[in-house]
Amino acid sequence: MTDALSPSDIAKRASALRAAEFVEPGMRVGLGTGSTAAFLVQRLGERLRSEGLRIRGVPTSARTADLAQAEGIEVTTLEEVGWLDITIDGADEVDGRLDLIKGGGGALLREKIVATASERVVIIADAGKRVGTLGAFPLPVEVIPFGLGATRRLVEDLLAGADVGARQVELRLRDGRPFVTDEGNHILDLRLERIGNARQLSLGLNQIPGVVENGLFLGIADTLVVGRPDGGAEVVDMSQADGVPFAGTDNIFTEVVD
The missing domain is CATH 3.40.50.1360 (Rossmann fold)
Structure with missing residues (x-):
């Protein structure tokens, strides 16, 4: 196989x-x-x-x-x-x-x-x-169809002050039409290159009216x-402080060691 x-x-x-x-x-x-x-x-x-x-x-x-x-x-x-x-x-x-x-x-x-x-x-x-750092993959943000343009602008405004490497926002398409999730919503893909503070960004995105959820699983x-x-x-388990290295300079248990 x-x-x-x-x-x-x-x-x-x-x-x-x-x-x-x-x-x-x-x-x-x-x-x-x-x-x-x-x-x-x-x-x-x-x-x-x-x-x-x-x-x-x-x-x-x-x-x-x-x-x-x-x-x-x-x-x-x-x-x-x-x-x-x-x-x-x-x-x-x-x-x-x-x-x-x-x-x-x-x-x-x-x-x-x-x-x-x-x-x-x-x-x-x-x-x-x-x-080593999240952000090279586009960050998906699920948004409701109503007021999509306004929601997108608010997302762009948030990114203007965020610690990220780039600030490109794209509506996900399929066959030339907006992609529709199983819940009937659309997705904005945020091309950020690097996310400096994932928790702050996640909280900020989810406070925007029209945003349902974002793809940061923290x-x-x-x-x-x-x-x-x-x-x-x-197998890498968070309960086992075995110092397994990841790509880049980060280590999975850096905070534990410190």
């Missing part, structure tokens, strides 16, 4: 296979969105068929729900289960504190709701997603599983 995959996809799949080991029978599982999360759902389907694994999955998008149902996984809602044992999802960027940028697939709102309603959040990624992830092109995977 891995012969037809690119080195990046082999790494993504490796991270998903390792993370799938955290899922135990009877768990309520948040199922992420994106190419790496798709490998996870497929693996859980394999376990269902080979081991009889029974779980209840809460998908973060319609795409994930369709895939989970095709794999035979019981799909439910957050309202029905109330709380989740674990959520496993991908990321577009992850820094040394396990802070993330997510939302490249357009499901950031549901992803953040599901993640924050979980006992444990496991992020799966290939090594290319690890960065202090949410508990564990990172990084896949390698050789099919292996590395």
